[in-house]
Every structure is written in C-alpha cells, then in structure tokens.
Amino acid sequence: MSIEIIDSHMVEKFIENSEAFEKCIGERFTLLDANKDGVLSRDELQNDTNDSSYDDVALQPKEEITNLYDVLFEKFDVGKKGTLDRKEFGSLMKEVMLAKAHGFGDTPVSIILQEDSLLKKVF
Secondary structure, three states, X not given: OEEEEEOHHHHHHHXXXXXXXXXXXXXXXXXXXXXXXXXXXXXHHHHOXXXXXXXXXXXXXXXXXXXXXXXXXXXXXXXXXXXXXXXXXXXXXXXXXXXXXXXXXXXXXXXXXXXXXXXXXXX
C-alpha cells in the first residue's frame, strides 16, 4: 500500500499512453483469466473485486452487485457471449479509469493505493 497524490490529468495521460495502458490491461487480464481460456467470465471478473480496494462494492446488497454486472456485461460484452475478451475488458477498464479520473477532478487528491491497483501504474 502507498499514499499518492493524483489528479485527473495524470490518469488521462496514462490512458492516452496506449502502450503502457495496454500492457497493464494485458497483465490484469492474464491475472484474472483463472482458467486461461482467453476470456473473462462473470465469476473471474468478480474476483477482481475481492480485494480491499473494493470495500464499497462488498458492502452493497447482492442484488445490486448482480445488477451492476448485468449492466457491465450488457454494455461491454459486444457479442453477448457472457464473457469479456481482452479488447472488451480493455474498454471496460478504460471507462472505469476515466470515471475515477473525472471523480478526482483538476485538484490533486491524496489516495491510498494497493500495490496491484491499476492507478498505481500511473506513477
């Protein structure tokens, strides 16, 4: 864990550096693809929320979590296969990272980051 100062411009710049961003997305995808079939199932994706950086998700009722994953798969599972390929996962993570960046705004904020956080790669 580390404490970092971050703002929206830092995150946006990281995402725009497609080589670095794609490398990080590829690493996370490989880590989450437990059965190594080249796609992420709902269960594999949900395993990414089991660490302490997602405490707010863990506190939500199960029905809300199910609804969240329904929305994510409806939007990002382009082929409606019930899984996300690497490109679809990359689109999802890009949107998540941009949402976090917009939440930070232009004013630098101090945040605590887990070692495996994608935001950690910004630095």
